[in-house]
Amino acid sequence: MDPTDPQTACFEAGIKFGSLYHQFAGTPVSPDSADSLARAMEESIENQPFCESVTVEVLTDELAAAIDDGAAEYTELTGRFLDVEMLIDYEGVEVLARMEMEDGYPLMAVADVQS
Amino acid sequence: MDPTDPQTACFEAGIKFGSLYHQFAGTPVSPDSADSLARAMEESIENQPFCESVTVEVLTDELAAAIDDGAAEYTELTGRFLDVEMLIDYEGVEVLARMEMEDGYPLMAVADVQS
Amino acid sequence: MDPTDPQTACFEAGIKFGSLYHQFAGTPVSPDSADSLARAMEESIENQPFCESVTVEVLTDELAAAIDDGAAEYTELTGRFLDVEMLIDYEGVEVLARMEMEDGYPLMAVADVQS
Amino acid sequence: MDPTDPQTACFEAGIKFGSLYHQFAGTPVSPDSADSLARAMEESIENQPFCESVTVEVLTDELAAAIDDGAAEYTELTGRFLDVEMLIDYEGVEVLARMEMEDGYPLMAVADVQS
Numbered sequence: 001m002d003p004t005d006p007q008t009a010c011f012e013a014g015i016k017f018g019s020l021y022h023q024f025a026g027t028p029v030s031p032d033s034a035d036s037l038a039r040a041m042e043e044s045i046e047n048q049p050f051c052e053s054v055t056v057e058v059l060t061d062e063l064a065a066a067i068d069d070g071a072a073e074y075t076e077l078t079g080r081f082l083d084v085e086m087l088i089d090y091e092g093v094e095v096l097a098r099m100e101m102e103d104g105y106p107l108m109a110v111a112d113v114q115s
Numbered sequence: 116m117d118p119t120d121p122q123t124a125c126f127e128a129g130i131k132f133g134s135l136y137h138q139f140a141g142t143p144v145s146p147d148s149a150d151s152l153a154r155a156m157e158e159s160i161e162n163q164p165f166c167e168s169v170t171v172e173v174l175t176d177e178l179a180a181a182i183d184d185g186a187a188e189y190t191e192l193t194g195r196f197l198d199v200e201m202l203i204d205y206e207g208v209e210v211l212a213r214m215e216m217e218d219g220y221p222l223m224a225v226a227d228v229q230s
Numbered sequence: 231m232d233p234t235d236p237q238t239a240c241f242e243a244g245i246k247f248g249s250l251y252h253q254f255a256g257t258p259v260s261p262d263s264a265d266s267l268a269r270a271m272e273e274s275i276e277n278q279p280f281c282e283s284v285t286v287e288v289l290t291d292e293l294a295a296a297i298d299d300g301a302a303e304y305t306e307l308t309g310r311f312l313d314v315e316m317l318i319d320y321e322g323v324e325v326l327a328r329m330e331m332e333d334g335y336p337l338m339a340v341a342d343v344q345s
Numbered sequence: 346m347d348p349t350d351p352q353t354a355c356f357e358a359g360i361k362f363g364s365l366y367h368q369f370a371g372t373p374v375s376p377d378s379a380d381s382l383a384r385a386m387e388e389s390i391e392n393q394p395f396c397e398s399v400t401v402e403v404l405t406d407e408l409a410a411a412i413d414d415g416a417a418e419y420t421e422l423t424g425r426f427l428d429v430e431m432l433i434d435y436e437g438v439e440v441l442a443r444m445e446m447e448d449g450y451p452l453m454a455v456a457d458v459q460s
């Protein structure tokens with residue numbers, strides 16, 4: 001069957017999460033550069049259709065700990081350094097979705113659907 | 116409200132499309148290297164959870180035309196060189212989704228939801 | 231033969247250009263979000279070893295023109311929207327390198343080597 | 346001063362390494378999909394100017410060990426799963442360069458310059 005509006009809204013939310021993650025994973029990042037990267041991630045994904053807002057927090061404590069363990073003064077961005085929340089509005093259906101670490105894996109999930 | 120299984124299945128389909136697009140957009144590509152890139156795109160995204168199958172076709176005629184117009188012997192992968200079809204299975208809900216060019220823009224859409 | 235210090239400095243400059251380009255190409259960008267993206271590109275690449283400074287200018291006029299031509303309100307970052315200048319210092323050898331459009335192709339080149 | 350041909354050859358080698366790494370880092374990969382990804386990496390980067398050959402080995406033992414430690418059946422491509430060797434030829438100057446793990450960090454280095 002054709003998708004319903006809430007199903008399409010969830011599809012659109014998924015697109016934004018996949019885009020954000022795979023566009024920016026691997027970026028060199030340090031506690032000092034975390035803020036500019038978080039802003040760029042938010043503003044670039046907010047360009048995409050039906051995307052009302054994106055909030056990215058780079059976990060600088062986790063970042064500092066990972067850098068302490070290694071030989072370099074920066075590391076590569078990956079899911080364990082990120083909390084992301086997004087609000088999608090497709091034809092009046094609002095979808096709230098989040099990415100958070102769970103069991104060492106960055107889990108992306110729909111938190112709420114309002115139609 | 117919490118998402119239904121069909122809504123989560125559509126969210127998962129969206130993640131795969133965003134991932135595929137933003138992981139591989141920008142890759143140097145020519146008609147000769149199109150096939151290995153298409154296989155890598157398919158097999159890498161098929162690793163993701165709930166992803167039954169991915170079919171990627173790189174439009175080599177479009178590719179050849181774009182290269183003819185330019186100064187180099189290759190170009191960068193972007194949506195206008197791609198047809199993608201994906202099958203997601205989440206808790207028995209099957210979602211078929213596609214990416215195709217429409218009005219010069221790579222449109223990702225859910226084609227069918229079976230629950 | 232083993233590389234000389236100026237040769238290694240040029241190798242390091244090349245790494246930074248390839249990194250910057252292929253990390254960020256494909257990012258959704260509009261005139262409004264161009265500034266945050268440029269700052270993130272600069273600060274993330276400045277994390278890399280031997281990288282003294284990076285200056286990124288996103289060509290917002292070119293961006294606006296490309297968006298006018300299309301169906302969406304944003305486009306994907308590619309070389310034709312970018313001017314980049316970088317200063318590398320490896321063991322006292324300074325390399326200045328630039329990326330600029332030339333014949334419709336984003337040309338990366340070493341402008342000056344001081345040892 | 347303007348760069349010499351060997352310096353430009355080393356700059357070109359650096360571009361290819363940065364491109365390869367930041368284009369493909371973050372790709373979902375498993376032992377089963379490692380081979381198609383390695384071929385795509387080789388063939389895509391060989392499109393770039395002055396690039397004679399690229400050899401990519403994905404370290405499937407390392408990959409399998411990383412996957413055993415985690416909750417998923419795949420992981421994200423990063424430097425610790427890669428050995429890369431490249432041959433650049435710029436105006437008759439041949440540069441051999443490699444990326445290998447050293448002290449837990451993927452070190453890219455020029456191995457040999459022949460002019």
